[in-house]
Amino acid sequence: MSSLSRDEVAKLAGLARIEMTESELVELSSQFGMILDAVARVQEMDLSGVKATSHPQPLENIARPDVVLPSLSPEDALSGAPAQEESRFRVPQILGEAE
């Protein structure tokens, strides 16, 4: 059985901004392993001649005409924001961006 290392899970959690405890990291590393094993079974099959699929539904070219519809008012747009200033979302500065 394959498994993902604890550090790999920690890295993924960091990229996804999900806080995890040490025991969760260990637990998930084996669970991720099982998931990867399940998916890996596909590779055992002969898939020559099978077109790559990006979507399960047989849909394509769902598109709309280039027509403007009303947007939200800035008040509504900002209503869910924890902080705002001058009609803009106020967020903590990301280190090193100030200059």
Added chain:
Amino acid sequence: MNPETRAKYEVVIGLEVHAQMLTKTKAYSNDINEFGSQPNTNVSVITLGHPGTLPVMNKKTIENAIKLGLAVNANIAEDQYFARKNYFYPDLPKGYQITQDKTPICTGGEVLIKTADLQDKKIGLTRIHMEEDAGKSIHDVDVYDTLVDLNRAGVPLLEIVSEPDMRSSQEAYNYLLEIRKLVRYLEICDGNMEEGSLRCDANISVRLVGAREFGTKVEVKNMNSIRNVQRAIEFEINRQIEALENAETLSQETRSFDALKGITISMRSKEAANDYRYFPEPDLPPIKVTPAQIEAIKAEMPALPKDLLIKYTQKIGLSEYDANNIIETKEIALYFEDLIQHTSNYKMAANWIMGEIKSYLNQYGKEINEFPLKPIQIAKIIALIDEGLISNTIATQKIFPALLNAPESDPLQLAESLNVIQDKNEDALIGYIQKVIELNPNEVARYRAGEKQLIGFFMGQLMKVSQGKADPKASNALLRNELEK
């Protein structure tokens, strides 16, 4: 840097251009795509990435991408899907950018440019794909925090990636001019680098001449004009060569151009920036482009600069210099196209555009579509000159200004009412000539004594006496005759 050191190295440049599309709405929502609106007024729940919202593809963006692909002879992919590029940043509300990763709509193709020594050179294109812009962060209003305006979030972009085919900052400069000209001709982007609707990142490396491997590549961002791209590249070339000459190791990094100081500065890399975990965007079904769709777009394509260049130089006999001058701006080229429907004196038509008309536009700070005279009016002036009814000087100094004051009047009638029609009548011409002879006895004596080059002086006097109305061709022989008497 001393030229010998510089000559040891070859420069390798590839450019990534982001062109904001001139669509009415954003890439995946019906919010207006407009620069300069009040903050956060062009946003819907889709732009904000609220849970439960779904993007819907804007048809126009696909058409625009195909247009550009056709214009650069790229392969247009039949089947494409969109991908999520995942990263966290305050200007990216969804937490991912919808882009095309493995299936760009266009691959291959090329752009023809001039090298520094004016040779033709093809710059290969790696790919062109569709994606969306991020919002705008402002760092200098609030002391501690960043302020974010999401009007730009979701604006459709075309990313145009070149092969590392450029070998000098001049080639990079010329390439960008060509790309800008092209997107403007196609009307898919306004090409305004100052407002950020056309942006460029440059990948720059140097290697010893003859080396096979590429040197360490540095990516430079934040150059908001074509001139600044050239400046940034020049700075990087010198910086990299100096580092290598001092036996330093270059690091592969992203640098930012500081236009005031004219230097590039290493940027702190975004945290885990290269782990974007691309995967197929589940919210957008795949795109299938059919040959019929491509044909339909082909049929609507405007004339492109490269086609006009061939037409002007090979079919109507303009010099390459004149042709390029006219093609530089699409609107000027369209004016010229209209003008040559009404005259076959193409060279003179080109001269009028590049001379009188451009001077007028420069003087008044106007664009050609604000120019008061219709092309047919210019064609009529040209016809008057061709028929020998007025001289070129009269045309530019009298008729053109008079016509600008009364743009609808007939040039011939104007010439008549201004009394500037050239005199071909022999009696009238001899009258003028005799007056010239009377007024300049000393010169006449010298001419008769053998100073034949004075003919030019007499011709000048004749124009003065006749107020420009003496037809030079008809006068020439008469003048000589009278002087020989």
